Amino acid sequence: MHWFTADPHYCHDRIIGLAGRPFPDVAAMNAHLLAECRARVGPDDELWILGDFTAGRSTDAQRREVRGIFHALPGRRHLIRGNHDEDWVCDLPWDSVNETADIVVDKRRLFLCHYPMITWPGARHQGLQLFGHVHQNWRGSRNSVNVGVDVWDFRPVTLPQIEARAARLPVNAHWDQVEPGRAWPTELCAGRGAILDPALVFGHAAVRNGRIVVAATNETIVTIGEAMRKWLPEGRRVCPECIGGYLSIGEVALPVGFTFDEMRNRAVPRKK
Known part of the structure; x- marks a missing residue:
């Protein structure tokens, strides 16, 4: 199974105030985020983190704590590099590190990037784009979905959960300009709630x-x-x-x- 998340900002104390997170301190935030991952992601699952694994000052103590959190994460761990992911974060023993990724999950093409995009490879054929970066400020649009922890109750999510939310988000206002004549589906399957192509x-x-x-x-x-x-x-x-x-x-x-x-x-x- 594939799981997606973004912007955990482990060990970044200022993110609690900046993103309005409901934690008394960074230790409580770290513990909660890690527990949510470990409760869901299995040892053989794929965990995709779409950027900003950590942020803020890179003290020796912070680096040691971040490394400990990394090694406690379950599954095969993939990093899509964000603007706060310094070289030492990317040098951790991830299963993959990329600026973007173009993958297929359950027959649906997904384009992964830390940043929201207007169009991307596969967009004309119902491919979804997943992103982070914007925290609680924007959930996304019909075909470009924010998977950040700040809009998913601080836990990783699966493709069916993402598809269900995508179907209820508005179509991007610029879609007709960047992909003219490519209407995006608005109807859901009555059985499992998937977007109908x-x-x-x-x-x-x-x-x-x-x-x-x-x-x-x-x-x-x-x-x-x-x-x-x-x-x-x-x-x-x-x-x-x-x-x-x-x-x-x-x-x-x-x-x-x-x-x-x-x-x-x-x-x-x-x-x-």
Whole structure:
């Protein structure tokens, strides 16, 4: 699993006042931030820190404490360098250190940078940009999301959490100027809350008249019972990834004479 965070500012006492953090002192802040990471990130997980691991004065005592915190962090640790990350921070034994990173998580392209951006590699194809730097001042926009600790209750977050927030953020006011004609999706999957990609609209399903159907063709995928209809409202879209999972629920059934094709994620006539 991949976890994302930014701007912890370990051992930086002034950040408590600058960012309005609810800690009595830097020791309490350090302990809380580290505990939140250790409670979530597993030993085989990827932990991406998008800059400003620490900041402020670089005394010998501070460096020793920061090194101790670093070695207590779980998972494989990746640093996207921020403006406060001095060379000695980057020289810690990270699994990777980069100015930016272009990665794919759960089939979604992510561009990681300490700073918020207006456009980036993959932006035209629903790629999300993740950033920090601005602390509590801006949560981001529909496709560029602040993963800093100051807007995520001082804990790392996963891609589904980021996607759910992104879908509710406003579209960047400059989007039409930098990527004209590239509308950003505004609809969420009724099943798992993921952003629906308009480029794949033909493959999306919709809830219609007690059935989940292929949105573009009205082809029946599965039928749904009364209990299921209460949380799959009429007219809502459903992404293909959810359909197979619904078959394990007793309230969902295939049409008579059909079987489920896992490769196509569709109900198909049963072969005679």
